[in-house]
Amino acid sequence: MNFSIHTWNVNSVRARADHISHWLDTIQPDLFALQETKVTDDLFPTSLFEKKGYGIEFYGQKSYNGVAIGYKKSKIFSPTSVVKNNPLFVDDQARFLASSFEISTGFTIRLVCIYVPNGSEVGSDKYHYKLDFLDSLTDFLQLELKTHENICLLGDFNIAPADIDVYDCKIWHEKILCSKAEREKFNKLLALDFLDTFRVLNPTKQMFSWWDYRQAAFRRNLGLRIDHILTTKNLFYSINKSGITTEIRKREKSSDHAPCWVEITI
């Protein structure tokens, strides 16, 4: 059985309704995680997904943040063990959503969708909040690993893991998204038992997932790779391909992020 997992920071699920609709039609993701939905749960546009045959779990708040996990109903069973926010991290912002999916008998994937804080500026209060968020995430996953062999940690990490993931590493040296401490937190996550699927499957490829709206950054390909799909090594053995759907960033009124994906055969 083949299936795909995607992650996309949509920068408002309501403002991006047409894009999401088009994306579901053309890409037909089997499982997906969304970030920056920017809407409270009572106003979440469930029907946008339901009418295309998708189920959707969501956890949001007013104006900012917000995460969701969707699944193709004809192929994937309903989620179990849904967790909203990391139980080890007191947070008034909606940035974390986990759920388990039984793909086939005996093969379950634990999906952990995250929207890591941006961090604003190195050394700021928001920066320390970001680092704390990542520490608690690491603690959470360490516990999850005791009971799950197939974990997929995906979302907007707001970290460019290495210089190859940045269009100009001199400009971004020790800037937010690229600082040593942020990269160390990323590597600490990997050290638990995870692999950065895109980088392992495309070792020398420079490809980005985010481009600033300003300065015609997308046209000039001035981007960073800050959205990621990490999997446990056990799950990684089933992955064939990992990529980024940059076409979608070309469209009018697009999100500033492009969706990232993996293809899996079990």
Place this chain on the structure above:
DNA sequence: ATGGCAACTCCAAGTTGA
């Protein structure tokens, strides 16, 4: 040196993002 764009919000100028 700064802003540039886009989405949000008690509807409109301030906040946030990356």
